[in-house]
Amino acid sequence: MRALSTIHTALVAFMIIVTLPVAAQDAVPPAPYANVQLPDPAQEAKAEALMETLRCLKCQSQSIADSDASMAGDMRSQVRERIARGEDPEAIRAWLMERYGDYVSYAPRVSETTWPLFAVPLLLALVAGLVLLRRLRGRT
Amino acid sequence: MIAELGLVALWLAASLAALQLVTGALAQQVGGDELAVLTRPAAIVQGLLAAFAFLMLLVVFGQTDLSVKLVAMNSHSEKPLIFKLSGAFGNHEGSMLLWVTIMALAGAMIAAIEHRLPEKTMLATLAAQAFVGLGFYAFLLFSSNPFERLPTPALQGQGLNPLLQDIGLVFHPPTLYVGYVGLSVAFSFAVGALVTRQVTPDFARIMRPWVLGAWIFLTLGITAGSYWAYYELGWGGWWFWDPVENASLMPWLAATALLHSASVLAARDALRAWTIMLGVVAFSMSMVGTFLVRSGILTSVHAFAVDPERGTFILALLAINIGGALLLFALRAGTVAEGKRFSVLSREGALVFNNVMLSAVLGIVLLGTLYPLVTEAFNVRVSVGPPYFNPVSAIFVFPMLAVMAVGPLLRWRQDGMQRIGRPVLIVALVALLVLAGGWTFASIHLLPLLGLAFSAALAIAAFMPLRGRNLRLLPIATWGMVAAHFGIAVALFGMASESAFSKEKLAAIEAGGSADVGPWTVVLTDVVPTAGPNWTALEGQMLASYEGGPPIAIAPQSRNFWAPPQETTESALVTRWNGQLYAVVGRETAEGRWQLRLWWKPFVIFIWLGGALVALGGLLALIGRVLADLKRRTVKARAAERRAESAA
Numbered sequence: 067m068r069a070l071s072t073i074h075t076a077l078v079a080f081m082i083i084v085t086l087p088v089a090a091q092d093a094v095p096p097a098p099y100a101n102v103q104l105p106d107p108a109q110e111a112k113a114e115a116l117m118e119t120l121r122c123l124k125c126q127s128q129s130i131a132d133s134d135a136s137m138a139g140d141m142r143s144q145v146r147e148r149i150a151r152g153e154d155p156e157a158i159r160a161w162l163m164e165r166y167g168d169y170v171s172y173a174p175r176v177s178e179t180t181w182p183l184f185a186v187p188l189l190l191a192l193v194a195g196l197v198l199l200r201r202l203r204g205r206t
Numbered sequence: 207m208i209a210e211l212g213l214v215a216l217w218l219a220a221s222l223a224a225l226q227l228v229t230g231a232l233a234q235q236v237g238g239d240e241l242a243v244l245t246r247p248a249a250i251v252q253g254l255l256a257a258f259a260f261l262m263l264l265v266v267f268g269q270t271d272l273s274v275k276l277v278a279m280n281s282h283s284e285k286p287l288i289f290k291l292s293g294a295f296g297n298h299e300g301s302m303l304l305w306v307t308i309m310a311l312a313g314a315m316i317a318a319i320e321h322r323l324p325e326k327t328m329l330a331t332l333a334a335q336a337f338v339g340l341g342f343y344a345f346l347l348f349s350s351n352p353f354e355r356l357p358t359p360a361l362q363g364q365g366l367n368p369l370l371q372d373i374g375l376v377f378h379p380p381t382l383y384v385g386y387v388g389l390s391v392a393f394s395f396a397v398g399a400l401v402t403r404q405v406t407p408d409f410a411r412i413m414r415p416w417v418l419g420a421w422i423f424l425t426l427g428i429t430a431g432s433y434w435a436y437y438e439l440g441w442g443g444w445w446f447w448d449p450v451e452n453a454s455l456m457p458w459l460a461a462t463a464l465l466h467s468a469s470v471l472a473a474r475d476a477l478r479a480w481t482i483m484l485g486v487v488a489f490s491m492s493m494v495g496t497f498l499v500r501s502g503i504l505t506s507v508h509a510f511a512v513d514p515e516r517g518t519f520i521l522a523l524l525a526i527n528i529g530g531a532l533l534l535f536a537l538r539a540g541t542v543a544e545g546k547r548f549s550v551l552s553r554e555g556a557l558v559f560n561n562v563m564l565s566a567v568l569g570i571v572l573l574g575t576l577y578p579l580v581t582e583a584f585n586v587r588v589s590v591g592p593p594y595f596n597p598v599s600a601i602f603v604f605p606m607l608a609v610m611a612v613g614p615l616l617r618w619r620q621d622g623m624q625r626i627g628r629p630v631l632i633v634a635l636v637a638l639l640v641l642a643g644g645w646t647f648a649s650i651h652l653l654p655l656l657g658l659a660f661s662a663a664l665a666i667a668a669f670m671p672l673r674g675r676n677l678r679l680l681p682i683a684t685w686g687m688v689a690a691h692f693g694i695a696v697a698l699f700g701m702a703s704e705s706a707f708s709k710e711k712l713a714a715i716e717a718g719g720s721a722d723v724g725p726w727t728v729v730l731t732d733v734v735p736t737a738g739p740n741w742t743a744l745e746g747q748m749l750a751s752y753e754g755g756p757p758i759a760i761a762p763q764s765r766n767f768w769a770p771p772q773e774t775t776e777s778a779l780v781t782r783w784n785g786q787l788y789a790v791v792g793r794e795t796a797e798g799r800w801q802l803r804l805w806w807k808p809f810v811i812f813i814w815l816g817g818a819l820v821a822l823g824g825l826l827a828l829i830g831r832v833l834a835d836l837k838r839r840t841v842k843a844r845a846a847e848r849r850a851e852s853a854a
Contacts, residue, residue: 132442134773168587169588170589172594186573187601194563
């Protein structure tokens with residue numbers, strides 16, 4: 067049994083060397099909290115909620131919570147460490163946006179370039195209301 | 207030889223589409239109907255030729271004919287046959303050929319079996335179908351020829367993206383495309399009716415089964431696509447508001463609105479112009495989706511600008527088709543009278559309200575999907591994701607769900623509050639109870655909490671139209687409505703529950719170690735290498751037990767494909783009636799531990815069960831409508847016979 071499991075381990079090691087050229091690039095170990103949850107579930111929930119709304123900058127439309135990229139791992143670790151230090155999630159988001167640009171956040175904020183994203187739904191609600199009023203008023 | 211046969215068939219199909227367009231259009235002129243008899247046969251033969259061309263593409267992919275450029279670029283000889291075949295439409299050219307084939311077959315079907323419309327409207331419809339088809343034939347033949355040969359055959363193919371080598375992806379694209387392109391029939395009917403100004407309840411009744419058919423496929427396609435993303439991507443999410451997903455959601459929203467407004471037109475001769483408009487919009491959204499997915503604009507606006515040939519072509523098609531149809535609408539809408547009137551509190555009133563809400567949601571999804579592309583063109587990059595789409599669409603979705611619960615209880619034309627007061631009170635009370643319970647006993651975020659409350663209320667309300675009715679005499683179509691509305695409640699419950707109650711566990715453990723997630727204990731017994739036909743993998747062998755029950759063996763894998771080289775995660779799932787355990791095995795850490803990612807997702811499968819129920823509801827409605835129509839026709843035929851007899 068013991069010999070068998072040694073062979074297994076050797077095989078596993080062999081497979082990794084042969085078939086995981088990607089892994090070789092990640093020789094640097096991942097940041098401490100890249101794949102480690104915070105001990106406090108409330109804090110972890112906060113961190114997760116934030117991570118799900120941050121974009122992995124190296125992937126195509128993926129949040130850092132979903133990504134295997136090492137940069138996403140570093141960002142997850144940053145988020146968890148800062149949450150653990152008691153920072154506010156929105157402050158962390160602002161800090162990341164400062165560093166990487168608005169692109170990093172899936173939650174657009176109202177700005178010179180994004181105001182139509184918020185104005186149009188309001189307008190839609192208004193138009194919907196007017197259409198309904200016109201269509202439905204006094205129809206008996 | 208086979209590739210050339212396919213190409214010839216495609217050219218012939220395109221020329222028949224041209225014939226169909228000319229003869230159908232000439233028939234609209236006074237005295238231009240000498241050639242009109244050719245229109246229907248042209249449509250049928252065009253459909254058969256396109257199908258033949260597609261079959262030839264399947265054959266070259268099945269044989270892995272590496273002298274065909276598309277095969278060399280997207281296939282590989284060491285791939286299971288089924289993925290060789292599905293590889294035929296897992297690329298740009300092949301998927302566009304699939305699009306054109308379905309469009310031609312849809313045209314052939316209406317040409318062959320639809321004889322209820324006034325012939326002139328029918329010919330205009332077939333001409334419109336041919337016009338849209340011609341644009342896509344030109345696109346295929348001039349800029350995306352799937353049958354192009356290489357000067358010298360390749361030695362080996364470059365392979366198919368491993369993520370696409372999945373049984374779900376064999377059926378998903380054709381299903382979705384039948385839905386997308388099936389809506390072209392609604393578009394053509396709408397244009398045909400505008401040309402001849404024949405927007406009648408009969409017209410709506412005739413268009414409805416075709417829209418229903420496309421809508422069923424669209425519903426199935428979206429549901430299956432969501433489940434595929436869930437288990438294949440290994441991230442545990444089921445909807446990402448990704449532009450590609452939004453591209454499939456937008457036609458669905460428009461088609462859902464169209465189905466309901468067509469019902470109003472069929473039953474009450476109201477909402478004429480609105481129904482026509484939605485017919486145009488629904489297929490336009492299919493084309494917008496195709497443009498988004500197929501032009502390469504999503505990877506980067508700038509990449510699109512560097513190689514704009516294809517994107518510009520589709521954009522031009524979009525502009526011509528949508529612009530042309532809207533222009534026709536603007537010119538003719540005035541002459542299409544609005545139709546019968548009705549009061550606020552009526553079945554029509556509720557349907558109008560929800561049509562407007564669906565349109566608003568469609569507008570928001572369109573805005574949020576296109577906006578980042580617009581800003582990127584000005585070198586400002588923004589992301590629009592779930593934190594935007596969820597709350598903003600909720601503003602319109604929840605009022606819509608409320609009206610959807612009550613609407614089916616209302617009478618046509620006019621109803622009184624006192625008649626439906628009691629059921630409305632019951633439904634509202636259920637929602638409030640869940641809301642209050644969730645608020646006090648569990649800290650659930652607002653949107654999932656509202657989702658839970660509305661799903662409970664809607665689940666009850668969905669069956670209320672059955673009360674006081676003789677169930678054996680109930681029309682099949684009514685059962686369809688009940689099933690579809692109940693399906694929405696079921697799916698909503700799954701979504702809300704997944705969002706509110708999911709538990710996640712990240713653990714780095716050695717073989718022999720264990721981790722807990724929710725009610726589950728998972729033991730990692732071993733990690734072993736394994737291999738498939740075109741991949742090797744590390745397999746995490748685990749034993750999962752629910753609340754200390756008997757262990758269930760699961761084996762998620764981390765796979766490495768070699769053609770093309772890519773790593774994928776194969777999740778392992780344990781499905782119970784009350785939820786799903788989702789396990790992924792990741793890399794080995796420096797200390798020789800294995801990185802596991804585990805989720806417990808209560809009631810998550812309700813999302814897709816609900817989707818399937820909605821599609822089933824559509825199927826029942828379709829069967830009911832077609833049977834009722836056949837019955838009506840036999841009755842009419844018998845009456846005509848009797849008249850003929852008595853006359854003799």
